[in-house]
Amino acid sequence: MGKTWHHLAVLLLLGASASLVGQTQAATPAEAEKVVAKEFGPKFKVIPEYPPITLDFDGDKKPDLVVAVVAENPLATEVEFGYKVVDPYSASFGLSDPRITLLYNTEAKQQFMAVVMDFRSDKPKIKYVLVNVPFSRRLERGMIQTKKKILDTVQGVDDAGIRGAVYWDGKKFKWMAVGQDTVEFERADPPKSPK
Numbered sequence: 511m512g513k514t515w516h517h518l519a520v521l522l523l524l525g526a527s528a529s530l531v532g533q534t535q536a537a538t539p540a541e542a543e544k545v546v547a548k549e550f551g552p553k554f555k556v557i558p559e560y561p562p563i564t565l566d567f568d569g570d571k572k573p574d575l576v577v578a579v580v581a582e583n584p585l586a587t588e589v590e591f592g593y594k595v596v597d598p599y600s601a602s603f604g605l606s607d608p609r610i611t612l613l614y615n616t617e618a619k620q621q622f623m624a625v626v627m628d629f630r631s632d633k634p635k636i637k638y639v640l641v642n643v644p645f646s647r648r649l650e651r652g653m654i655q656t657k658k659k660i661l662d663t664v665q666g667v668d669d670a671g672i673r674g675a676v677y678w679d680g681k682k683f684k685w686m687a688v689g690q691d692t693v694e695f696e697r698a699d700p701p702k703s704p705k
Contacts, residue, residue: 644668
């Protein structure tokens with residue numbers, strides 16, 4: 511009976527939080543493409559199979575945007591466009607330098623997450639490109655509960671069905687495994703990247 515009440519409480523919290531974020535209008539795919547082009551440059555292309563995610567990573571009540579993108583080398587235009595490339599997935603295993611961890615991925619065009627905090631303002635608060643975070647099957651908004659609070663997350667599911675969450679801890683992005691996705695997927699292959 512205790513687990514039932516715990517699950518009910520979590521569902522109520524998720525519903526309440528979703529309704530709060532729901533008050534902020536979600537980004538449309540066209541709006542996400544404009545933001546990516548303006549904030550990250552023409553070398554980044556939005557992956558249309560993953561809808562843009564609007565949430566509040568840092569708890570400032572201003573919408574943040576996460577968009578699945580492809581690019582050849584996110585480090586190439588980092589200074590020019592003023593974003594920061596980070597690798598929260600590899601950092602969770604002890605190696606956080608994207609200049610090193612990007613060398614391990616041999617695909618010509620790689621999938622990344624473009625993050626813009628306070629994306630609807632004239633000058634966004636901060637911009638990131640999250641590299642090496644697995645989300646080949648699914649990318650969606652989620653939540654996790656820490657000892658102190660409930661955090662907005664972006665959750666991705668990889669080819670093996672492992673579900674991981676990316677969240678903002680107040681200083682940096684972190685990744686953590688949050689479970690195994692047991693749902694059978696309709697498509698066996700990951701979405702194709704735009705050319």
